[in-house]
Amino acid sequence: MIPNPSPVQLKFLGGAGTVTGSKILVRTERHSVLIDCGMFQGLKQLRLLNWEKLPLNYDELDAVILTHGHLDHCGALPMLVKNGYDGPIYATLPTRDVTEVILRDSARIQEEDALQANEGGYSRHHPARPQYTEEDVDRTMPLFETHDDNEWVIINEDFKFCFRKSGHILGSAMVELVCQGRKFVFSGDLGRRRPLLMEPPYLVKDADYVVLESTYGDRRHSEKSPYEELAEVVNLTYEKGGVLVIPSFAVERAQELLLLLNTLKQDKSIPPLPLYLDTPMGIDVTDLYLHHRDWHSLTDEECETMMRDVHVIRNFEHSLHVLDKKGPKIVIAGSGMVTGGRVLYYLEQLLGNSQNTILLVGFQAPGTRGNLLRSGSDELKIHGLYYKVHAEVRQIGSLSAHGDQADLLWWLEHFKKAPQQVFLNHGETQASEALRLKITDTKGWPVTIAQMGVTYDV
Template identity: 40%
Template sequence: MAPNPAAHGTATLRFLGAADTVTGSRYLVTVGDRRVLVDCGLFQGYKVLRLRNRAPFPIPPSSIDAVVVSHAHLDHSGYLPALVRDGFRGVVHSTDGTAELSRIMLPDSAHLLEEEARHAAKGTWSKHPHPEPLYRLRDAQAALERFRPLPTGEVRTITDGVDLELVPAGHILGAAQVRLRVAGLTLHFTGDLGRPDDPLMRPPAALPPSDVLVTESTYGDREHAPDSPEVVLGDVVRRVAGRGGVVLIPAFAVGRTETVLLHLSRLRDRGEIPDVPVFVNSPMAVSALEVYRRHPDEHRLDTDELQRMYRMPSMVTSVDDSKLLNLRGGPMVIISASGMLAGGRVLHHLAAYGPDRRNAIVLTGYQAGGTRGSALLAGARTLRIFGRDVPIRAEVVSADSMSAHADADDLIAWMRSSSATPSAVYVTHGEPAAADTLRARITHELGWPARVPEHLETVRIA
């Protein structure tokens, strides 16, 4: 067999996203003249970050040979439609679960972007005379045609000199750690690592020996609150229902909505919350529940519990029914995306029910800086929604213990289980304080060489 020149060329890793923020995961691996992009996410939160979504991609998309997507959340997959529209013609590699969820999430993302552009054109808050969406539904559909699922544990050559293996990550259905074998070395990307004690998902697989580790640091400077999420949810539902109010739960349609429903169904089965109506107002969440039902091997729920969880809420799919919820009033529980109040139907509910003191807003996980959820946690009592300032008098409750991310102690324990010391650890996908705190712990507690890379930085790995 003739030698493969790509396998012997210089190998580099470039941080195209998630190097100074908790969103926009994009890592470019170059081996000789071959290019592989690990994750292709949207930047979210602060406007200075969101503007990166509109900037030209740092390299021509047509020059990328393959993309690997760790999981379906939009900060890891949501830029794919734009990448394909602008010239990428390779294969998108992921688990089957991620491919299935992407068939739900990417068209939904395109729909929301188109809807947002239409609203901006009709309203007065856009600075652009003709607002355009970042991408359209046809772009999302074109991206989906490029997916080629890979079972976890199997190895696939995805371009000359680059082999791929996907390893279970927990977190959400289909989530994977990404292992690339390049130039005789192994690069290991955590993606978003799940919790060992997650009530819904199975724990992440242990860290195998790796030469280079790229780790997330979402919760790199903190541990999850010890409070049981069922205690927190039970308390707020009883309290708000008692005063005739509405419990509004912003939740990611994939992963978090299922976890919230699991806790609510258990509380109701034990008689610990009143029998108030529960509405899931997210067509995407309804579809995602079906994907969970088709992949019982990836989560902890048995068939009976999944069925009870699925039957408990009323599923809202139509726009008209969504609008009627804003006229219904309490007591009731509404679960709706997005989880950080960045967009979607939940904003209409927030504008309707946020000004009433009888109601409560329950934030169920990480809130990236620059989002409305982050502002609420910081004490903001006015939010800008659809071009107007909406007063928020509702009670704000943090249910951080419901997060599906490994916290700092979980991450250190996961790394400690490895039988080998990496030659380099790059700490990414976290706010600056979280990333630097985790870097220090890795260095001091494990003795591993760790650093926080800069946005667009390139490092040589071979």
């Protein structure tokens, strides 16, 4: 520690009181860095924040450090660049590759949605415009500077950092940041103790300040085997003679599903149903698993099993014919919270038939169509039209890439001494509050639930 260190400020510009839009500004008297630059999703009042210019001086921002490539952590980068940022974006190599896939897909969806809205006349904005385009992504990607995990990077006289594997998705890492003699640890999204595809999270031994996600801070995941849960839903849909549609995140979740389903087929635990992967982004990310072997725990054989007998759908024109042939089948399509993407087409065709099943396999943020389905809504609005929900909606909780309350407490148990302060972010209010109470009751540590837009002096 240095004597009488000058103040360091933390300001949460997103991911506080919500699970989307993660952005944390770390500022000293001379310099500032941004941890993550995510897009808001879900509730309209959150999505509207994406159109607002961030309350920071872009010329004085020294760097962006990215924990991983999910849209709620990286999706606003092109907007940051559009507003004048031209400094480095630090990430691991696989995070850089995943982020490019995610951002290009996001830009394409926004451009397509704007076009459809203008043609269909169902937007209140005339004309409807995307928040960013692929050209904006083209200007963003050259700013990336990649580093390995455990490699210390000096940004300037105030900041140095290193990445530590977080076990969440391909390339994901927590950020260990040293600023004026104090150590800050930003968990990003923290994986589980025994992830299906990743290595377990790196165990931090000490820190002065910890910023910890709390997505599942109020609950524990199902202890059922994901193989058993998935097989039950597949066999149920097969017996009904319907189609199983799985809205899926393209990173991690799609790859887990492919591995699980093909393994179940090999074991004859489920019938050999046609399996379609209809998410161009998911296809591209699956290819990345073959190029970044040091960032996951799959064997070569498991990587090959993942894509065995999978019908890959890249063009939307081909999506239109997947349902032509009647009979049971499995379709994995983006997006995971049903906010856009190819899955909307399948829902338009299949929601009205009780033979079909919609399987939710991840967190469903408030305000998303996925959350409406999970909550039992009897209709869904898609592209300006309402569709009755007669299909069976199921959810399994054993596939989450986020640590649950027990996993988060397990990770904290490895600290040799109490941090000066723990900040909880990236969680709904009840989840963060439950985790705060659990930490204070079991460990006696000081815990603050981060508030959006509030500056914390440390």
